[in-house]
Amino acid sequence: MTGIISGLRRVAWGAASAAAGLTAVVTGAEAGTGQPSPWQIDFQTAVTPIMEQIHGFHLFLTGIAATITIFVMLLLLIVMLRFNARANPTPSRTTHNTLLEVAWTVIPALILVVIAVPSFRLLFDQLEIPKSELTVKATGTAQWTWVYEYPDHGFQFDSNMLQDNERKPDQPRLLAVDNEMVVPVNKTIRMQTTAEGIIHAFAVPSFGIKIDAIPGRLNETWFRASREGVYYGQCSELCGRNHAFMPIAVRVVSEQQFDAWLADAKKKWATAPDDRSVVVAEAQR
Numbered sequence: 120m121t122g123i124i125s126g127l128r129r130v131a132w133g134a135a136s137a138a139a140g141l142t143a144v145v146t147g148a149e150a151g152t153g154q155p156s157p158w159q160i161d162f163q164t165a166v167t168p169i170m171e172q173i174h175g176f177h178l179f180l181t182g183i184a185a186t187i188t189i190f191v192m193l194l195l196l197i198v199m200l201r202f203n204a205r206a207n208p209t210p211s212r213t214t215h216n217t218l219l220e221v222a223w224t225v226i227p228a229l230i231l232v233v234i235a236v237p238s239f240r241l242l243f244d245q246l247e248i249p250k251s252e253l254t255v256k257a258t259g260t261a262q263w264t265w266v267y268e269y270p271d272h273g274f275q276f277d278s279n280m281l282q283d284n285e286r287k288p289d290q291p292r293l294l295a296v297d298n299e300m301v302v303p304v305n306k307t308i309r310m311q312t313t314a315e316g317i318i319h320a321f322a323v324p325s326f327g328i329k330i331d332a333i334p335g336r337l338n339e340t341w342f343r344a345s346r347e348g349v350y351y352g353q354c355s356e357l358c359g360r361n362h363a364f365m366p367i368a369v370r371v372v373s374e375q376q377f378d379a380w381l382a383d384a385k386k387k388w389a390t391a392p393d394d395r396s397v398v399v400a401e402a403q404r
């Protein structure tokens with residue numbers, strides 16, 4: 120079933136993009152650019168096992184929903200054609216059918232159970248963190264920026280959206296930032312989120328991550344990116360004036376590149392551990 124649906128979607132996708140003459144653009148998106156693309160009708164490309172699971176679950180649900188929709192439409196058609204006043208002038212007086220009533224109660228309940236099992240498994244997989252190799256803590260601030268802290272390495276930095284006059288031509292508008300969060304490829308990253316003053320949410324579609332960042336609370340999730348590249352996300356909690364202007368940019372690099380970046384970052388941003396708590400205390404006053 121899911122095979123048929125994905126095949127159909129691919130056909131529809133091909134037709135739509137070819138008709139619009141956007142094949143080249145769409146091919147770029149297919150390769151996994153970590154951002155939305157013109158005429159996109161599906162999720163962004165998955166680069167983590169969790170997002171692959173989300174893709175699969177979505178297809179599975181679409182299959183069930185499509186089957187039910189077609190079944191109900193067929194029933195409606197039969198009723199309209201065979202039991203209208205002209206075709207069926209003397210209607211049946213039957214009002215109850217025990218077997219039928221049991222069936223239309225039990226079958227939908229079973230369908231819900233069939234949906235609930237993989238749904239809960241996915242929820243647990245998102246929040247049960249495997250042994251991690253790096254921790255990154257993202258703090259959404261009351262000034263609508265993200266602060267990324269690497270507690271294993273003792274530094275942190277601010278990440279702000281690039282304005283139009285600051286962007287290079289290949290950097291996407293409203294998504295590119297001055298300081299990207301950088302992580303190594305094929306490593307399990309423990310992602311912690313919190314906030315100062317207002318509630319934000321940390322979301323990166325390609326990673327299948329979306330988790331609230333709440334003042335006074337530390338939320339945790341994880342990801343393991345399987346492909347190098349820059350993956351974009353946005354704050355996903357209506358948090359105020361600059362909600363739309365606090366993008367998330369995660370650069371996934373090779374281990375060697377990561378080590379080089381780490382050495383630079385430590386030189387640039389390492390501060391005494393107390394500095395930040397002073398800033399936090401001032402912000403909360």
Ligand SMILES: [Cu+2]
Nearest residue numbers: 319320354358
């Ligand atoms: Cu926000």
